[in-house]
Amino acid sequence: MKVAWFIGEANYKFNLYCLMERDKAEEVIIEYLPLIYSVSLKIVKNKDEAEDVAQEACIKIYQALPGFKGLSSLKTWIYRLTVNASIDYLRKKKRISELSLDELEEKGFNPQADKKENIYENLEQEELKERVQEQVMKLPLEFRMPLLMKAVDGLSYEEIGEILQIPVGTVKSRIHRGRYVLKSLLFGEGTKKGG
Amino acid sequence: MMKENDCDTKKNNINQYLDGELDELQIIEFTKHLAECPGCQMALNGFQFIDTALKETPQVEVPLKLKYQVLEAIRRKKLKRSWFLKEKIRVAVFLTAALIITIGLRYALPTWYSSIPAPEKPLAIQEDALSRASIDITPTILEVANMKNTSQELEELFKSFSTVVVESKEIREKEILYYIIVSEKEIDNFIKELARFKEEIETLKAINVTLESGSIYMYIREEKR
Numbered sequence: 001m002k003v004a005w006f007i008g009e010a011n012y013k014f015n016l017y018c019l020m021e022r023d024k025a026e027e028v029i030i031e032y033l034p035l036i037y038s039v040s041l042k043i044v045k046n047k048d049e050a051e052d053v054a055q056e057a058c059i060k061i062y063q064a065l066p067g068f069k070g071l072s073s074l075k076t077w078i079y080r081l082t083v084n085a086s087i088d089y090l091r092k093k094k095r096i097s098e099l100s101l102d103e104l105e106e107k108g109f110n111p112q113a114d115k116k117e118n119i120y121e122n123l124e125q126e127e128l129k130e131r132v133q134e135q136v137m138k139l140p141l142e143f144r145m146p147l148l149m150k151a152v153d154g155l156s157y158e159e160i161g162e163i164l165q166i167p168v169g170t171v172k173s174r175i176h177r178g179r180y181v182l183k184s185l186l187f188g189e190g191t192k193k194g195g
Numbered sequence: 196m197m198k199e200n201d202c203d204t205k206k207n208n209i210n211q212y213l214d215g216e217l218d219e220l221q222i223i224e225f226t227k228h229l230a231e232c233p234g235c236q237m238a239l240n241g242f243q244f245i246d247t248a249l250k251e252t253p254q255v256e257v258p259l260k261l262k263y264q265v266l267e268a269i270r271r272k273k274l275k276r277s278w279f280l281k282e283k284i285r286v287a288v289f290l291t292a293a294l295i296i297t298i299g300l301r302y303a304l305p306t307w308y309s310s311i312p313a314p315e316k317p318l319a320i321q322e323d324a325l326s327r328a329s330i331d332i333t334p335t336i337l338e339v340a341n342m343k344n345t346s347q348e349l350e351e352l353f354k355s356f357s358t359v360v361v362e363s364k365e366i367r368e369k370e371i372l373y374y375i376i377v378s379e380k381e382i383d384n385f386i387k388e389l390a391r392f393k394e395e396i397e398t399l400k401a402i403n404v405t406l407e408s409g410s411i412y413m414y415i416r417e418e419k420r
Contacts, residue, residue: 041255055211058265062272101348129244
């Protein structure tokens with residue numbers, strides 16, 4: 001994306017300062033909008049809702065940008081604010097139960113259900129990839145996000161920990177467990193933690 | 196025959212292997228184990244397939260509508276912030292004027308505080324200071340009229356390009372917003388013309404242009420003080 005800015009002479013210094021500083025912020029928001037939208041979509045899973053969440057996140061980022069101290073990378077910082085805005089939205093909508101795998105398992109979520117008849121065995125590779133991309137969205141948020149952040153966005157364990165505000169060890173265990181659950185959803189194998 | 200527990204231990208290494216966290220010796224041991232254990236080999240293949248499939252997840256397109264909404268929401272915040280700044284300055288001007296007048300009165304009329312009615316002249320000075328302050332900050336009807344003239348000239352410029360389509364136009368108290376779609380072939384010339392136009396029209400505060408391959412759009416804002 002290429003962005004061009006033309007700013008004229010301001011009659012008042014404060015107004016020029018205000019315009020220039022804010023226009024830079026606007027530029028940052030537009031540059032990172034694809035990331036903000038995709039993160040929102042990964043969390044809330046619905047396009048219309050993701051648009052609302054992304055807009056809300058953009059405003060929060062826009063307002064907080066002057067206070068960004070550069071302690072982490074801008075991308076990580078924007079990612080974290082977007083994740084927080086999305087989780088706030090889920091809380092408001094009382095969909096926070098999505099966060100727990102144990103709760104889902106109690107309600108009958110059984111990744112081993114397809115063990116005996118592997119419904120994917122006859123699918124072509126491309127179709128199977130699409131199924132992976134579909135099934136990952138069925139994982140509870142606490143496993144889905146670290147897995148997608150690692151595999152899709154290519155973030156490091158440290159960056160994921162910083163964004164989700166959890167220790168690196170927890171990030172690793174959630175990614176590992178997420179992989180097992182996802183594999184069992186697809187190929188009907190055991191989901192025991194660690195193997 | 197390999198013990199099941201041993202295999203489970205090796206299975207734990209699959210994730211570390213995938214994430215590149217095993218040292219050389221561990222990699223050799225694990226690779227050796229893979230050759231002997233079809234179960235682990237299948238598990239590794241499954242995980243590798245999943246990782247590949249996730250990496251190939253198609254990128255989501257940001258809806259054009261969302262871009263407009265975000266820019267519009269930011270603009271509203273900007274105006275609000277600007278309004279607060281102006282209000283602060285207005286209050287500061289008022290308080291300074293009041294302070295100067297009070298100090299002036301204190302020295303010029305030492306008995307003013309002892310129940311002498313306020314003289315006419317100082318009040319007139321105060322009103323004059325206030326009215327000057329508001330002329331500096333608030334746009335007048337004349338200025339809004341000028342902005343409309345600028346807007347007409349801007350629209351003439353749009354018409355001179357065959358592929359420029361004005362999707363919407365919104366006239367507000369202090370600014371006019373345009374959402375414009377321009378074809379890729381004309382965009383460079385269009386930007387040059389806008390820059391030239393911008394130089395000619397002193398009152399034009401800002402033109403923000405955002406281009407994106409495929410669906411090009413422009414967000415143009417004219418502000419008038």
